[in-house]
Amino acid sequence: MMNTSRRTFLQASMVAGAAGAFTLPAAFAQSRASGEAALPARLTQEWDKTFPKSENVDHEKVTFGNRYGITLAADLYQPKNRGEARLPAIVLSGPFGAVKEQSSGLYAQTLAERGFVTLAFDPSFTGESGGAVRDTASPEIFTEDFSAAVDFIGLLPSVDRNRIGVMAVCGLSGMAITAASSDSRIKAVATASMYDMSRSMSRGYKDSYTLEQRHKVIDYLSQQRWVDAQNGAFARGYHEVPFDEQGNIVKSSRLFPDTLAPDADPVVVSFYNYYCKPRGFHPRSINSTRAWTATTPMPFFSFPMMANIGMVSPRPLMLVAGEKAHSLYYSQDVYKAASNPKELVIVPGADHVDLYDRADKIPFDRLDAFFKANLK
CATH class of the missing domain: 3.40.50.1820 (Alpha/Beta hydrolase fold, catalytic domain)
Incomplete structure (x- = not known):
């Protein structure tokens, strides 16, 4: 079993709490709810960075x-x-x-x-x-x-x-x-x-995946390919695949919930406070609004x-x-x-x-x- 105090930074993000709720701006909230970021017909020309523009x-x-x-x-x-x-x-x-x-x-x-x-x-x-x-x-x-x-x-x-x-x-x-x-x-x-990222996805935080867990992740990703092929669409999922306390793989279409539990892992909190709050939120960022395709880890197992x-x-x-x-x-x-x-x-x-x-x-x-x- 993985160390529950430091699994992946994503694993602890599953737990949502009501305390400290943050309301996204309307445009950002819509982007987050849609779960998709379509390729723009043209590149944005306005300044849309998370940092001020330099005059120099x-x-x-x-x-x-x-x-x-x-x-x-x-x-x-x-x-x-x-x-x-x-x-x-x-x-x-x-x-x-x-x-x-x-x-x-x-x-x-x-x-x-x-x-x-x-x-x-x-x-x-x-x-x-x-x-x-x-x-x-x-x-x-x-x-x-x-x-x-x-x-x-x-x-x-x-x-x-x-x-x-x-x-x-x-x-x-x-x-x-x-x-x-x-x-x-x-x-x-x-x-x-x-x-x-190859080490992180294929071996877990500080190489904490057991051999059994690595096989479970590979089987999960392999079976997900059947689901995607049958549906003709790519499901979303964690790129660092987490396990719950019973040893089962946890699935989610978003990396972070709207709010975190008061006792959320401090590492998760640090990521959340960057990606999901005005400090670093961006509607085109996968980490801010959604998750990677669920089968994303497959090549990272194959190619270190x-x-x-x-x-x-x-x-x-x-x-x-x-x-x-x-x-x-x-x-x-x-x-x-x-x-x-x-x-x-x-x-x-x-x-x-x-x-x-x-x-x-x-x-x-x-x-x-x-x-x-x-x-x-």
Whole structure:
């Protein structure tokens, strides 16, 4: 049986309570109730981020394709008064289930203020990016999306294509590192609050799934394929499959209820307070409004991330994690597995979600120095 005090952060979110109810704005409530986010006919042009717009940065929406023919949507940030010199660039994405209007966009805009051309993109099948089956995930395609973003940004006249780095937050971190292990155009990699989604989905929090539970999850996903095929539609479900106290798999079409119980797990509360409240809520975010397709974990059982992490070297890797983050062990284990040069930055007093948007805790000075030193 999994440790009930720390299963997945999603498992405890099942329990809804009346205390501390939060009423979403009408438009957001409608989006959340519908459970769907149709691909927009056109990209939004108004400022719809969860952070204020900087006066020191030029911003525009852009699109580009990956090698599977999927059109990706992204926000391009460039320093104002950048002159004629070609600048270093950084490609960003994450967290898993978030959109570019949330954490990755904040990182992108802030790093653009510091002199980088940055590109925050929605992975395939999510947000404003294309992909016929909405809100499904692929470790291979999400990894490809980083290289496709490098294709795009490296062709911009303002960018020096020999000075491109990548950065990812939370669940896209494994894809960013995996991309760098096979794409030498990526000259430096940084992550914040990293998650290894293959490990998380296939083994549970801190590898707590028993062998029996792993078989149960595989059987559940396999049988769900029959249901989806018969219905001609893809059901929603937890991407980190939880178990109840009796050892049964728990199912839900949303990651979070409208309200949490007063005794909800603190990790769940931290995610909820970001994704489901004005601080970080966005109607296109899977985590804010719905859940992934239920069979999303299948390829993450089959294809582990970062299998060739040693190939990133001699290019540098920086891993940033909060001292109090429940996910700290991911960064620590990846740091041990990686070859030099590498750096593990532990932020005192910070938890996992603090590094999504808390500018007073995100070590932007360290990130700035890391990329400037390694994108010379």
